[in-house]
Amino acid sequence: MNSEHKKIKALLLPYLEGKLEEEERRKVEEHLKVCKECREEIKKYENIEEGLKMMKLKQPSEEVWDNYWSSVYNRLERKIGWIFFSIGAIILLFFGVYQFIDELIKDPTTPLVVKIGILLLSFGGVVLFVSILREQLFSKKRERYEEVEK
Amino acid sequence: MKKLEDENKIIERVKRGDKKAFEPIVKFYMKRAYNIALGFVHNEQDALDISQEAFIKAFRGLKKFDTKKDFFPYFYQIIKRLCFDYTKKKKREGFKTNNFFNVVYNPNGNNRFKEALSEAINKLEPEQKELIILRYIEGFSYEELSRLLGKPIGTIMSSLFYIKKKLKEELEGGV
Structure with missing residues (x-):
């Protein structure tokens, strides 16, 4: 369980970016159902991704x-x-x-x-x-x- | 990568000495140039100056420019070097560069997560910040980043992966 947990943890970001193969994606989803730590981890990455997407730089006037x-x-x-x-x-x-x-x-x-x-x-x-x-x-x-x- | 329509024809005219023909190019890329410079130098006025200086240097170098190529990757090399020179000069003169947080637009003013994220971005290496600006402010795809920076897509993806991991660690330590 521990080594599986580590393996899945490393796949969380690629999973969020939709870069995983079908089987790996399924494994991550199965794991997320039972692992609170990974669910929290994925939430943090989601927040970062959202924060980066929403980020805007100050602009000069028209x-x-x-x-x-x-x-x-x-x-x-x-x-x-x-x-x-x-x-x-x-x-x-x-x-x-x-x-x-x-x-x-x-x-x-x-x-x-x-x-x-x-x-x-x-x-x-x-x-x-x-x-x-x-x-x-x-x-x-x-x-x-x-x-x-x- | 968004490109100006008829860009190559316009550059041909500029190469023949028509200074005014450069106007559409400047107008098309000015905001992108400013954002890139701001991402490096964290000072609005200096970013504006550097972006304008980059256009002047690009204009001068256009005589030898191969019009089969795109203008932006060429321009990007110039502005990036100007920004690195600026930060080096500031460092040499003993000035501290502004915090990235100062140039992030925050309409609500009290979003603690956004503030913490800007602080975390400020701690990234210049090349990492560069990727963040190009990917999230300018909306470049992995393929476009790969072409612009001359690195394989896999390297770009793993760099962004590493950056987000670093940001997460920074946020966990700081919030």
């Missing part, structure tokens, strides 16, 4: 759903906008710096040591910029979301 798409669209556009803005800003910055350095270098009153300093500073700046750009592009290529199967 207004949020109405504006959902426009929010996604704006974020999409904003990201593209930022890319153009950044490229434009970089071009202007480089042009401004180039003009400034050009004037200083060509100025005969600028001391030689300042000219050397400016050249080294510019060279270092370019190396740093290229390095950061390369790092950004490399990490973009390896972005985890890009690895998702398409």
Whole structure:
């Protein structure tokens, strides 16, 4: 009886889900008639199943759903906008710096040591910029979301 | 798995650069995306943000998307990773994630069993909670879960079986 009870207890969930073969189902039903513990056990599973089926998650207001798409669209556009803005800003910055350095270098009153300093500073700046750009592009290529199967 | 009508044709248009063509896809999957994210992160505003971010990432990746495949399994991988990144970040920053109980809608407010069940769900592993959300909130069948998660149906069934057993033990210990 004890080993039979253990065996039947393990079959209670599949029984509730209707996954048992006819003979096993019959055995469980016979056992349930005489075993109070298993009847209580099955009641607990039924309550859990019912509780899970009835469960609902909190939802935002209808207004949020109405504006959902426009929010996604704006974020999409904003990201593209930022890319153009950044490229434009970089071009202007480089042009401004180039003009400034050009004037200083060509100025005969600028001391030689300042000219050397400016050249080294510019060279270092370019190396740093290229390095950061390369790092950004490399990490973009390896972005985890890009690895998702398409 | 419910799928948007003409989804593949719409994706073809999006791939050709038509951003507005993405609208029906977003509108069709937005609630599902929010529920999935909420199931992982337990915060309504963050779930909303993550779901929107997932659509943006999905949009960007659509250029290489194989239109013979369904959109949702692809989108699901993205949103799931975003949610895991979010929880990892929260953990790293020392913030505690909200309790699952906070995001369960409880109109009666005094149902002790429902409260206890939400508390028990909160203690499940993320992958177990994921199954609960997909099966009971989104109504996925075993076959659909098997396809979505890339696991055999038998594994899905035994996982759900184990989860319910765990919930029962938790409820017996806690109520």
